Amino acid sequence: MAEKTSQDTAAKEETSSSLPEFKAIIDKDRETRQSNSWSGTLIEYLDIVKQDPSLAQLSHERIYNMIRDAGIEEVKIDEDARLTRLFKNKPLKRFGFFAEEFYGMEDTLSAAVRYFHSAALRGEESRQVLYLVGPVGSGKSSLVEKLKKGLETLRPFYAIDGCPMYEEPLHLIPRHLRKEFEKMLGVKIEGDLCPVCRYRLKEEFSGKWEDYPVQTMEFSRRSRVGMGVVPPVDPNNQDTSVLIGSEDISKLDRYSEGDPRVLDLSGALNIGNRGLVEFIEVFKNETEYLHAMITATQEKSIPAPGRHGMIYVDTCIVAHSNEAEWKKFKSDHTNEAILDRIVVVKVPYNLRLSEEVKIYSKIIRQSNFNADIAPHTIELASKFAILTRLEPTNKCDLMTKLKLYNGEEVVEKGKTKKIDVSELKEEAKREGMDGISTRFIMKALDNALSDNIDNNCIHPLNVREALVNMVKNGDFAEDTKRQHLELLRDIIHKDYLQILEKEITQAFVYSYQEQAETLFQNYLDHAESYVTKKKVKDRNTGEELEPDEAYLKSIEEQIAIVGTAADGFRQEVIAYLWSIGRRGEKISYESYEPLKEAIEKKLMSSVRDVSRIVTKARTRDADQKKKYDAMVEQLIANGYPPASVDVILKYAANHLWKD
Numbered sequence: 001m002a003e004k005t006s007q008d009t010a011a012k013e014e015t016s017s018s019l020p021e022f023k024a025i026i027d028k029d030r031e032t033r034q035s036n037s038w039s040g041t042l043i044e045y046l047d048i049v050k051q052d053p054s055l056a057q058l059s060h061e062r063i064y065n066m067i068r069d070a071g072i073e074e075v076k077i078d079e080d081a082r083l084t085r086l087f088k089n090k091p092l093k094r095f096g097f098f099a100e101e102f103y104g105m106e107d108t109l110s111a112a113v114r115y116f117h118s119a120a121l122r123g124e125e126s127r128q129v130l131y132l133v134g135p136v137g138s139g140k141s142s143l144v145e146k147l148k149k150g151l152e153t154l155r156p157f158y159a160i161d162g163c164p165m166y167e168e169p170l171h172l173i174p175r176h177l178r179k180e181f182e183k184m185l186g187v188k189i190e191g192d193l194c195p196v197c198r199y200r201l202k203e204e205f206s207g208k209w210e211d212y213p214v215q216t217m218e219f220s221r222r223s224r225v226g227m228g229v230v231p232p233v234d235p236n237n238q239d240t241s242v243l244i245g246s247e248d249i250s251k252l253d254r255y256s257e258g259d260p261r262v263l264d265l266s267g268a269l270n271i272g273n274r275g276l277v278e279f280i281e282v283f284k285n286e287t288e289y290l291h292a293m294i295t296a297t298q299e300k301s302i303p304a305p306g307r308h309g310m311i312y313v314d315t316c317i318v319a320h321s322n323e324a325e326w327k328k329f330k331s332d333h334t335n336e337a338i339l340d341r342i343v344v345v346k347v348p349y350n351l352r353l354s355e356e357v358k359i360y361s362k363i364i365r366q367s368n369f370n371a372d373i374a375p376h377t378i379e380l381a382s383k384f385a386i387l388t389r390l391e392p393t394n395k396c397d398l399m400t401k402l403k404l405y406n407g408e409e410v411v412e413k414g415k416t417k418k419i420d421v422s423e424l425k426e427e428a429k430r431e432g433m434d435g436i437s438t439r440f441i442m443k444a445l446d447n448a449l450s451d452n453i454d455n456n457c458i459h460p461l462n463v464r465e466a467l468v469n470m471v472k473n474g475d476f477a478e479d480t481k482r483q484h485l486e487l488l489r490d491i492i493h494k495d496y497l498q499i500l501e502k503e504i505t506q507a508f509v510y511s512y513q514e515q516a517e518t519l520f521q522n523y524l525d526h527a528e529s530y531v532t533k534k535k536v537k538d539r540n541t542g543e544e545l546e547p548d549e550a551y552l553k554s555i556e557e558q559i560a561i562v563g564t565a566a567d568g569f570r571q572e573v574i575a576y577l578w579s580i581g582r583r584g585e586k587i588s589y590e591s592y593e594p595l596k597e598a599i600e601k602k603l604m605s606s607v608r609d610v611s612r613i614v615t616k617a618r619t620r621d622a623d624q625k626k627k628y629d630a631m632v633e634q635l636i637a638n639g640y641p642p643a644s645v646d647v648i649l650k651y652a653a654n655h656l657w658k659d
Contacts (some may be wrong), residue, residue: 036156039215045158047171052185055158056170059316060126062121062157066150067113082407086352101146101332103137104350104359111345111575112143119316119607124189124557125343127298131282132320134347137437140320143347144278148319150226151275156216157226163197164245164265165273166217166225168314172201172209184289191312195260195304219275226275228268228315232284243267243292247306258307264309269293269302272315280320283329287338293317294341304523320347323433348432349389353406356382359438360445368485371449372641374459374648380492381441381463389435391428396418399491407592411559416593436484444470455643460496461651464488500652505604508627508633512603519599520589521556524577527570558601559594569594 035490038048049055057065077083083092096445098109112130119126132140150503159166167238170189171180178189193201197212205211219226230242245267247257268277269292279285279293296302297317314337319342329335350356360378368399386405387398396404396419403410404424410417425431448458448466471484506512529547536545553566561569590596635645 022180025230037216038156038158039161039213041210042169042212042214043210044301045214046181048158049170049185049187056185056187056189058120058122058126058190059123059314060116062154062274063147063151063276063316064113064116064120066154067095067097067116085409086405086407088308088422090422096507097150098146099575101362102143103362104352105139105347108139108345108347109209114471115343115345116316124510127300127341129293129297129319129342130316131326131342131344132318132347133326133344134320135322135349135433135435135437137439138347138349139434140347144276144318144320145224147276148221148278151219152221154219156218156388157213158272159217159274160197161213161215162200163194164263165194165270165311165313167191167194167197167273167312169212171197171312172212174209191300191314194265194311195308196263196265199260215491217461224266224271226272228272228277230268230271230277230279230282232281233289239291240289241267241305243269243289244302245270245305260308263305263308265304269296269313269315270311273313274315278314279317281321281325282319283321283325287335290338291563292440293319294338298341346433347384347436351386351389351405351432353379353382353402355388356386360441363438363442369445369449370456372457372643374457374641374644375503375639376496377463378445380460380496381444381467383495384464384467384484384487384492385436385438385441387491388484389432393424393427395424398487399495411594411597428445440470440474441467447469453645455641457641457643459641459648461646461647463488464492464496466546467648497655500606500648501656502600503635503638504631504649504656505600505607507631507638508607516599516603518587519555519602520595523552523595523599524573526552528574531570531574555595555598555602558605561598 039320054065073094073096075083075094077087077090077092092106093112096111098105102109111295112132115125115130118124119128132143134140157166158169160169160172168191170181170185170187171191171193173189182189201207201209201212217225221227221636222231233239233242238336245263245265247262248264265271277296282290282293292302295402296313296315299310300312300314302313303309304311330339335472350359357378360382364373364378383399383402386402390398390405392398392399393401396410396417400410400417400419401424404419404421407421412421444463444466445458447470448462449456450460452458468485468488471481471488474481476484509515525536527548528534530549530552536547537543538545552570553562555560556566556569573592577587580591580654581587585591589599632645632649635648636642640648
């Protein structure tokens with residue numbers, strides 16, 4: 001009992017010691033909010049606008065400035081060989097606002113930002129809907145969600161006090177005085193008062209618009225301030241009040257139907273004024289239901305409920321749906337008026353391996369997923385996802401296409417494949433609009449972990465098995481299912497075996513990097529001597545020797561460079577390395593992709609027999625056991641969870657170096 005009392009006392013003391021810290025955070029937040037809030041009259045607001053005209057910006061300009069202020073960087077493509085191969089002379093921008101959350105979406109983000117920039121200039125696109133179209137899980141909703149979160153972080157905006165639509169206070173200025181005030185304030189005044197504010201101005205303030213109260217407001221999704229959402233509505237029960245509000249029938253016994261006091265302006269387009277309105281799965285709605293959306297953009301006005309005319313609205317409308325709904329809607333010629341008022345931005349699946357890995361890594365970081373992950377696990381799942389999204393081409397196989405889309409150099413018979421990525425994309429314009437979604441892959445990772453819960457780790461083998469099972473049990477067309485299973489059982493399987501062989505080789509070879517560099521430097525010395533027809537100076541003894549052609553051939557034959565082709569290859573290697581040396585870049589065995597592949601294969605061949613024997617052996621002598629234990633230790637040091645090593649090595653024994 002005494003022990004429990006002492007524990008309670010200690011807990012109270014700890015809680016008590018934390019109270020000042022909690023209070024300080026609360027007080028600071030309250031002080032910040034109070035300092036950012038303001039209330040006054042319109043005439044006082046005019047003086048504030050004169051000092052900072054940007055306060056009177058419209059919704060599109062506000063969103064564009066929000067993106068711009070987070071930083072827009074012009075990427076120097078020519079400084080990155082991978083980006084050069086991918087984008088060539090195409091300008092590439094990196095947007096700080098979307099950084100660390102969206103990957104492999106350069107074209108989509110550029111198109112969306114271009115729309116906001118154009119609309120911010122009050123051109124035609126300021127009167128059009130931004131429509132995002134793409135497959136499920138491609139990032140459409142996440143993109144809109146990011147814009148909403150961004151709005152919530154902006155400084156408070158000024159609005160007419162008590163206005164149900166939080167409208168711009170400058171609307172109070174009579175039209176016959178606006179030109180004069182525009183010159184004084186340095187702004188363009190656009191829009192009219194809503195019926196509620198017009199009534200209050202006349203009845204409560206006797207038309208003295210300069211005395212009308214103004215206050216600051218904060219964008220908020222939860223409080224429905226400056227942000228509205230329109231979900232798909234049942235076609236048989238469509239109610240436009242979701243969009244434009246309604247009349248409060250409980251007040252009709254006190255006020256006439258034409259009295260603004262009966263209005264309940266709580267529709268998505270009302271509360272989304274000054275900010276953003278999202279239309280989810282927009283084309284599941286009937287065409288008539290979409291006309292309010294079009295008038296809100298094209299005419300910047302929406303009908304008021306009942307007999308109250310039209311209401312000015314300043315909002316950015318972002319709609320999204322999948323491609324099937326878009327095609328169906330577009331095929332109906334009666335929808336031409338709506339189609340002419342839409343800016344279409346495609347949101348396809350990502351097709352770059354490095355970016356796909358980042359997507360899953362981000363999702364895992366943000367979750368409670370705390371299992372150990374073996375090397376190449378996320379990469380294997382990402383490869384499968386991307387392969388399902390690619391379209392076949394006569395120019396190369398799918399795995400080669402995947403590597404090219406990732407900006408990699410692909411070597412075949414000692415030659416880098418010269419295939420233009422832009423040409424591949426040009427012949428497959430729908431690429432990325434079909435295939436496996438990110439959600440499917442994350443489910444597979446979860447399933448792999450649940451099947452290996454005791455070891456609390458996932459590795460390429462159990463993830464591949466989880467993917468196979470999910471495809472088998474998935475709701476796919478039979479030909480699609482067959483294609484996906486072939487990818488997993490053939491292409492992905494063979495690709496991982498190549499990776500695994502290299503991993504085991506690296507674990508077997510003591511100081512793999514050093515040995516690779518030694519082979520590279522020796523090759524470079526002898527190849528340069530051969531090309532320049534000079535003797536090689538031994539690095540240790542200083543002797544001058546003839547170039548060792550046997551050594552050169554032993555490297556080159558690893559990538560099928562034989563006979564007369566060797567002369568050209570050696571000249572290409574020396575010329576390439578000279579060129580990057582002149583640019584001041586560091587030269588290593590990885591600098592020239594064909595030579596890198598040859599050196600790695602040479603190292604693998606040098607230990608293939610011993611690694612095969614040691615890995616496959618059921619019983620090992622003392623020397624073999626020592627080598628095996630050292631290999632296991634190195635694999636663990638390379639990031640393999642201890643619980644996965646035995647399974648992976650057994651898999652290697654069964655599938656690599658078959659007798």
